[in-house]
Amino acid sequence: MAQVRPMRADARRNYERLLKAAAAAFAEHGENASLDDIAKRAGVGSGTLYRHFPTRQALLEAAYVDRIEAIAARADALAAELPPGEALTQWLHELCVGTIQVRGLKALVGSAVADGGSAALTVCGTSIKGAATRLVEAAQREGTLRADIEPIEVLRLAHGVTTASELADGEGTRIRRYLSLLTEGLRP
Amino acid sequence: MAQVRPMRADARRNYERLLKAAAAAFAEHGENASLDDIAKRAGVGSGTLYRHFPTRQALLEAAYVDRIEAIAARADALAAELPPGEALTQWLHELCVGTIQVRGLKALVGSAVADGGSAALTVCGTSIKGAATRLVEAAQREGTLRADIEPIEVLRLAHGVTTASELADGEGTRIRRYLSLLTEGLRP
DNA sequence: AAATAAGCGGGGACTGTCTCCGGTTGATTC
DNA sequence: GAATCAACCGGAGACAGTCCCCGCTTATTT
Numbered sequence: 001m002a003q004v005r006p007m008r009a010d011a012r013r014n015y016e017r018l019l020k021a022a023a024a025a026f027a028e029h030g031e032n033a034s035l036d037d038i039a040k041r042a043g044v045g046s047g048t049l050y051r052h053f054p055t056r057q058a059l060l061e062a063a064y065v066d067r068i069e070a071i072a073a074r075a076d077a078l079a080a081e082l083p084p085g086e087a088l089t090q091w092l093h094e095l096c097v098g099t100i101q102v103r104g105l106k107a108l109v110g111s112a113v114a115d116g117g118s119a120a121l122t123v124c125g126t127s128i129k130g131a132a133t134r135l136v137e138a139a140q141r142e143g144t145l146r147a148d149i150e151p152i153e154v155l156r157l158a159h160g161v162t163t164a165s166e167l168a169d170g171e172g173t174r175i176r177r178y179l180s181l182l183t184e185g186l187r188p
Numbered sequence: 189m190a191q192v193r194p195m196r197a198d199a200r201r202n203y204e205r206l207l208k209a210a211a212a213a214f215a216e217h218g219e220n221a222s223l224d225d226i227a228k229r230a231g232v233g234s235g236t237l238y239r240h241f242p243t244r245q246a247l248l249e250a251a252y253v254d255r256i257e258a259i260a261a262r263a264d265a266l267a268a269e270l271p272p273g274e275a276l277t278q279w280l281h282e283l284c285v286g287t288i289q290v291r292g293l294k295a296l297v298g299s300a301v302a303d304g305g306s307a308a309l310t311v312c313g314t315s316i317k318g319a320a321t322r323l324v325e326a327a328q329r330e331g332t333l334r335a336d337i338e339p340i341e342v343l344r345l346a347h348g349v350t351t352a353s354e355l356a357d358g359e360g361t362r363i364r365r366y367l368s369l370l371t372e373g374l375r376p
Numbered sequence: 377a378a379a380t381a382a383g384c385g386g387g388g389a390c391t392g393t394c395t396c397c398g399g400t401t402g403a404t405t406c
Numbered sequence: 407g408a409a410t411c412a413a414c415c416g417g418a419g420a421c422a423g424t425c426c427c428c429g430c431t432t433a434t435t436t
Binding site: 193196198199202227232233234235236239 | 413414416
């Protein structure tokens with residue numbers, strides 16, 4: 001199961017370089033940035049890129065998984081310092097803002113929530129769903145969130161709020177407002 | 189301003205054929221269907237396609253504007269036969285279902301609402317926004333919808349609901365549920 | 377230092393986009 | 407209904423992006 005042999009030093013170096021170049025390129029040119037160009041920027045041949053990341057999707061995921069995990073990790077920090085209802089609200093806000101700020105990240109989080117990606121993305125999805133579950137259940141126990149709603153539904157709706165807000169101006173200036181509309185609908 | 193000269197018969201025929209082929213191809217292969225292939229299916233050269241529709245976006249819009257207008261037109265029919273609050277709810281439901289069913293239509297309605305497209309799309313946007321305004325204001329007058337919300341915000345939120353529902357299964361099975369959550373948040 | 381295999385990288389096939397321009401055809405005029 | 411003329415057609419081809427293949431390089435092992 002585990003890698004019997006660690007990655008060769010040059011392979012690892014190229015892998016890192018590619019990840020870095022990819023993050024930069026995706027941020028700059030959107031998620032359709034030229035892959036050959038990313039390879040060039042990283043100083044490797046395109047063959048090397050395609051060996052490490054067979055598809056554009058794989059590269060995109062690899063470049064962003066840690067950001068998604070970071071968002072998931074925020075949930076417990078917030079749970080520790082705020083009452084359940086507020087922690088959930090605040091986390092959803094950070095989730096929306098975080099996904100809207102980085103180009104391409106929103107779609108990725110979307111498919112993580114929808115179980116629609118690779119193994120790496122599925123792991124992220126599990127983290128996010130776990131985080132959401134803890135916050136949602138706490139809020140339900142507290143009585144500030146209606147009982148007939150599931151954590152994954154909250155995630156989907158947050159994704160919807162992000163989309164709605166994005167429609168307004170491309171930035172996330174309406175997130176707070178639309179999110180509060182949602183939480184009103186989610187009260188018991 | 190007006191076309192001084194009507195389109196030549198063969199030009200008009202090719203235009204229609206292209207529209208038909210495009211609708212079929214987009215429905216079948218998604219919005220990235222090959223344009224040259226669409227031209228081939230329509231029995232014209234690719235030059236002809238690009239003359240009539242300079243960009244993929246233009247073709248996409250031309251192929252779908254009538255559907256969008258049809259949705260907008262439904263608003264008045266519903267307003268005539270239902271009380272304002274119900275008419276709005278029902279219309280939003282039809283809007284969500286309609287945009288999710290046809291591949292690529294959702295994004296188009298989105299940019300129509302966001303004023304992000306061509307002249308043709310802007311016209312559609314005006315229709316939709318007009319329809320929404322009539323329904324929203326009637327519901328507000330009736331007192332079933334909070335007063336501090338604007339028609340365009342309702343449209344954005346409906347778009348968000350569609351996205352959220354789409355995340356569940358790709359179909360629109362959750363639309364009714366998520367929409368009702370939204371309308372609860374929108375009560376006075 | 378030699379042996380070995382993991383890894384490199386760029387040439388090239390392929391697909392899709394979009395433009396250009398010689399040839400064709402529908403409209404108009406007499 | 408023939409002639410004229412512009413509008414229109416269409417496909418060849420330049421270009422850009424994707425992705426694979428395979429001879430060569432180099433890290434690792436002994």
